[in-house]
Structure formats: structure tokens, C-alpha cells
Amino acid sequence: MIRLNQVKLPLDHTDDALQKYVLKALSISAEQLTDIHIFKRGYDARKRNAITLIYTLDVTLADVDEEAILVHFVKSPDVRKSPDTEYKYVAQAPDNLTERPIVIGMGPCGLFSALLLAQMGFKPIILERGKSVHERSKDTFRFWRKGELNTESNVQFGEGGAGTFSDGKLYSQVKDPNFLGLKVKQEFVAAGAPAEIIYVSKPHIGTFKLVTMVERMRRKIIALGGEIRFESRVEEIHIDDAQITGVTLNGGEVIKSKHVVLAIGHSARDTVQMLSDKGVYLEAQSFSIGFRIEHKQELIDQSRFGINAGNPILGAADYKLVHHCKSGRSVYSFCMCPGGVVVGATSEKEAVVTNGMSQYSRSERNANSAIVVGVSPSDFNNDPLQGIALQRQLERQAYILGGSNYDAPAQRVGDFLAGNEAKPVGEIEPSFKPGVKMIDLSSSLPDFAIDALREALPAFDKKIRGFAAADTMLTGVETRTSSPLQIKRGRDYQSVNVKGLYPGGEGAGYAGGILSASIDGIKIAEAVALDMLLEK
Structure with a gap:
């Protein structure tokens, strides 16, 4: 495929305008054009009464020497070979898996960490202090209507995280050379999001759609062998010789694991205090x-x-x-x-x-x-x-x-x-x-x-x-635009002073919205999977 960048057309362009543009730009016939795929669509509204749509197109051709076209346009930044955007899993769990990774928190970062670990066969255990998104929604709307607050089930805490009760914006300024953001959007579409979020420049979903999507993603994780526990607040992490070994829940249960994803969001202040007390290195930001x-x-x-x-x-x-x-x-x-x-x-x-x-x-x-x-x-x-x-x-x-x-x-x-x-x-x-x-x-x-x-x-x-x-x-x-701290981690995504602890997302100071937190969750899942394979 060939990618065309900076394809500019009027806001009110005709249905066949894209085809006409491609045929003229590449000097090909209609018979040689097999398909036009919109990779991205944005707009330039600087002249508000003459708004321009700006497309990035992936074009499939037949009976055409694509290499010759690319050579012809070698000096043009707007004609390139389409990159490979398909997500590729970095690992696959062995059949004799003896340890299960723990994911603390089920906001965007925790959700995608858990999903990717489940898709790679690592059967994660997800611990969420709040309730399922359906029950959480009831508690949240009760607070808005009656002022009755549940401190463990609200806008901040519960399945889906704070992003569930937001605009559901899915755009970010983070660099994404591996197209992890596309993987995030594809998973959202598979869970029921509008297909347009794949290509529009400023995609959003909205609260009601997010609620049902999160439920479907939960079911996928469970079908892949993951385990999800609601109303399970982590009271303590266990560290032995600078290595995390497990966690204690609010009911006193201890779950052992040497790989713990910390995706607690920016409002789990009691958990941050516990981490500080345990000596996990934090920095102000x-x-x-x-x-x-x-x-x-x-x-x-x-x-x-x-x-x-x-x-x-x-x-x-x-x-x-x-x-x-x-x-x-x-x-x-x-x-x-x-x-x-x-x-x-x-x-x-x-x-x-x-x-x-x-x-x-x-x-x-x-x-x-x-x-x-x-x-x-x-x-x-x-x-x-x-x-x-x-x-x-x-x-x-x-x-x-x-x-x-x-x-x-x-x-x-x-x-x-x-x-x-x-x-x-x-x-x-x-x-x-x-x-x-x-x-x-x-x-x-x-x-x-x-x-x-x-x-x-x-x-x-x-x-x-x-x-x-x-x-x-x-x-x-x-006041909660972002976390006032960062839980420092190294290039291996592990805490700088506690091996096996993987801080991520907004609460750890590494993201600023649904998309960036989800991307961070994927990166952490990959790091966890690779480290678990090394230990085998």
C-alpha cells in the first residue's frame, strides 16, 4: 500500500473527491485503484468560514509498480510506503505457567495491562478497590442526585477508572511509533465504540458508551483466563530484599506474585501513603x-x-x-x-x-x-x-x-x-x-x-x-488534573528500588488521559510478559 499525507479537500467535498484526488496525484487509472482506506481525518479551522479537511490515506493498487511510484515521489514527504500498523504480541505464556501477575486498578492503564496479559496467556489477577462499572454507576448518580457519597465507589474508584465519567477523549500528544494507540482504539471498537474513533483526529466516546464497553472488555479478560476481583483494596505490598512478593487485601487475604502492575489512578491517596511507608521511591511533580x-x-x-x-x-x-x-x-x-x-x-x-x-x-x-x-x-x-x-x-x-x-x-x-x-x-x-x-x-x-x-x-x-x-x-x-507525584521507574518499567513493581498510568505520573494511560498499560504488560519469560 501507498500512504498519502496532507490530502486537503473542502469541508463540503463530494463523495468521489477522494478518488479523484488519488487518481490525479498518482497518475493512475480508476481500474488500477483497488481501495482507499482513511487512516486519519482532521481539519484546519484557522479560516473558520473556509474549513479544510485533511486526510491521511492508505491506497491499495493493482497492476501498478508501487516501487516506481515511490521512487518518483522520493523527495515528497506526502507519498510514502504505508507502515505496518498491525499489533504484534511480544510474548506468549508457557503452558506450565506457575505464577500469575497481579494488576492493581482497573482504569485505562490497568484495563489494558490486564487485557494484553490475558491475550498473551498470562491469566492476570485484577484487583479493583471499587465496584463493577454497573454498580459503580448507581453509586455515582446517587451522589450527584442526593449528595450521598460512597468513598470506595464513585467517579474516581471502580471499574473503568476516572475516565469512565468523562468526555471519553481518545487523543494524546504522546509519541507512538509502534501504533499502540491504534491497538487501543481497535479494542474499543471491538467492545462497541463507534468505528470512526479509528480515524478521526479528535475521537471521543462519551460516558454511556464507555460503561458498556468496559463491561465487554471485562468479559474478554475473563474468557481468556483472567480473574477480576471487585471491592478488593490493596492494604499492603510485601517486599523481600527489594523484590515485591505479593499483596494483602482489605479482607486480610495474601496473594503472592513477583510481578505487580500498579495502576491505581491519581486519587488513591491512601495507597500512595502505604507505598511511601514501605519505602517505594516517589518524587514530587x-x-x-x-x-x-x-x-x-x-x-x-x-x-x-x-x-x-x-x-x-x-x-x-x-x-x-x-x-x-x-x-x-x-x-x-x-x-x-x-x-x-x-x-x-x-x-x-x-x-x-x-x-x-x-x-x-x-x-x-x-x-x-x-x-x-x-x-x-x-x-x-x-x-x-x-x-x-x-x-x-x-x-x-x-x-x-x-x-x-x-x-x-x-x-x-x-x-x-x-x-x-x-x-x-x-x-x-x-x-x-x-x-x-x-x-x-x-x-x-x-x-x-x-x-x-x-x-x-x-x-x-x-x-x-x-x-x-x-x-x-x-x-x-x-484539583485532580494530574498526580502531584511520580512513582519512579526505570527503562524496564519497574520501580527504581522495588523489583517486580510496575507503576503506570496517571496515578504513577506517566500518562494524562485515557489514550496515553492505555498505551502505558500495553507497554507495562509487554515488560511484565518478557520478564516472566526470562525467569522461566
Whole structure:
């Protein structure tokens, strides 16, 4: 096959435009063109009233000397031999397998570690502190409706991880030379995701689809010999001469293994404390704090797409913003959810945490995003546990400011920028579940964060007119953008000071979203499998 890059066509191009482009570009006849496969489709919306679609195509030809074509286009970066994107397993478990690897956590990283280990025949044991995704959904919606929190079954904890109750975005900036992201998407499609996620540049799935997909992936793991235990919190890891030997569960059961994948997510603070107490090496790393901001989705659509707003190929518009403050701090948008809602995402009692969520349709009237300020390790004495303490302090403060009932503190942007007392909700209704209390948000974050946000919002308004309009809604607080620590690992993906412990995903500081965490899970599964074979 031959790959064509940077194939640019108008947004409203005809059905046969791709074929015409390929025939002309390669100077071939229609009889010589067997198939056109869309590898990727994105768009250029810099000229919002003249949006261009940009394709990467894999073309199959018949009765054509492909090598001659490649030689002819040798100086063109846009005509190349199609790469081999098929995933190849690095190992296969022996029939006399005596040890089973343990995977702690069933978010994206743990899910794909377990799936790949199962596909390679290693029959992993998966330990998830929360409930199955169906039961977890009941607990989560009960919290949003009634404010009744289950600290072991919520937005953060349970089958599918925090990504289950999100926008389900599947794009990342991680380098992926081995096309592991494609393997992730193919597994998602096999589990029921829309086929388009394979090729669109900004694929997303949405919460309701993710729930059923996770259930199907669980069944596949079990069918391949894996074992999944819900409501099984790891209380202790066992280390003998710098080698992990097993774990103790919350019921006291001990499970032995020399290969343990640690995919705990960024909210398992009790587990992090246990790891620190056991001497596992941790390092502080930067994270961010801020608010959720809400606009009417039509404002964002018009700003990004102009007369093309509402085009089904484009869908609901998103944005990505960054501002570098005079203080040296950076303020940026994060986890933007077009046509979504803001939801309570705490996993601890008497704390308020915000997050964004949307369905596949992205049809809610508001767009929301985190607008956050960078926090560096020097802000918390380079101590990873103090980074957690700072998050917890802000979350508990938000709980009090919101009325001590899991409602979130909120304020209109106009009042926030002017430093005024909070006025009632204006044109934009907050979507936060369970609810909001309108207050002055200036006491909800450290002064450096408030100052940075007040500088950044008017700057963002210059990029998206109306972004800092008076009735725009801010809801606090956003604190769990990423983990404030990294569980250091070597090139073999094992902890730098505990052999057999494989930290991965967002909680270990090696990913930032569903796709990157899933890719990390695949890499860890490969490392575990190869190490287990070496021991044989």
C-alpha cells in the first residue's frame, strides 16, 4: 500500500473527491485503484468560514509498480510506503505457567495491562478497590442526585477508572511509533465504540458508551483466563530484599506474585501513603489547580467554525488555550468537554472536586473546561505527600464554601474579575451536580492562582470573544488534573528500588488521559510478559 499525507479537500467535498484526488496525484487509472482506506481525518479551522479537511490515506493498487511510484515521489514527504500498523504480541505464556501477575486498578492503564496479559496467556489477577462499572454507576448518580457519597465507589474508584465519567477523549500528544494507540482504539471498537474513533483526529466516546464497553472488555479478560476481583483494596505490598512478593487485601487475604502492575489512578491517596511507608521511591511533580468554566456551546461553535457551526463532520467545537502570566505561572484549559456538564468528582468525605463529563452526542447546551494554574514542586517543598495535602486542603475548603453539603462554590466571571461579592446566576446556568452555591471565589484558591486566573481570563477573551463575558460561570475547585507525584521507574518499567513493581498510568505520573494511560498499560504488560519469560 501507498500512504498519502496532507490530502486537503473542502469541508463540503463530494463523495468521489477522494478518488479523484488519488487518481490525479498518482497518475493512475480508476481500474488500477483497488481501495482507499482513511487512516486519519482532521481539519484546519484557522479560516473558520473556509474549513479544510485533511486526510491521511492508505491506497491499495493493482497492476501498478508501487516501487516506481515511490521512487518518483522520493523527495515528497506526502507519498510514502504505508507502515505496518498491525499489533504484534511480544510474548506468549508457557503452558506450565506457575505464577500469575497481579494488576492493581482497573482504569485505562490497568484495563489494558490486564487485557494484553490475558491475550498473551498470562491469566492476570485484577484487583479493583471499587465496584463493577454497573454498580459503580448507581453509586455515582446517587451522589450527584442526593449528595450521598460512597468513598470506595464513585467517579474516581471502580471499574473503568476516572475516565469512565468523562468526555471519553481518545487523543494524546504522546509519541507512538509502534501504533499502540491504534491497538487501543481497535479494542474499543471491538467492545462497541463507534468505528470512526479509528480515524478521526479528535475521537471521543462519551460516558454511556464507555460503561458498556468496559463491561465487554471485562468479559474478554475473563474468557481468556483472567480473574477480576471487585471491592478488593490493596492494604499492603510485601517486599523481600527489594523484590515485591505479593499483596494483602482489605479482607486480610495474601496473594503472592513477583510481578505487580500498579495502576491505581491519581486519587488513591491512601495507597500512595502505604507505598511511601514501605519505602517505594516517589518524587514530587507539577500539577495544576483552578476552576471549571462554562459557556453556551453555541458561543464556542460560532467562534471556532463560523458559518460552518453545526456541521455534523465537525460536531461540537472545542478549544485549547494557554496564557503565560507576568508572574511566570501558566494558565491553560484542560479536559475541555463540548456539550457536556460539570460533575462532582470527590472520592473523600467532606470535599468538593469538579470534573467535566459529556456523552457521545455532546448535545448539552453548555461547553465546559478546566481553567487551571500550574503548581510546581517548589510550592509544596518538593514533597509529593505535601502535594496531596495541598489538594486535600483546597477540596475541603471548597466543601465548606459550598455549604458543607457537596454543593460547589461558584461565581460569575464578571464578579470574579471585579473582585465583587457573588450575584445570582445570570444567562449561563451552572450544570454542576449535585448543585452550586454562589459565593466570592477569591478565597477558594491560593492568591497566586487567583491572580493568575484574573490575568488570564481577559487574555482568553481576546482569542474567543465572549470567553470572559460577565455571565460566564466558574465552579470550584479543579484539583485532580494530574498526580502531584511520580512513582519512579526505570527503562524496564519497574520501580527504581522495588523489583517486580510496575507503576503506570496517571496515578504513577506517566500518562494524562485515557489514550496515553492505555498505551502505558500495553507497554507495562509487554515488560511484565518478557520478564516472566526470562525467569522461566
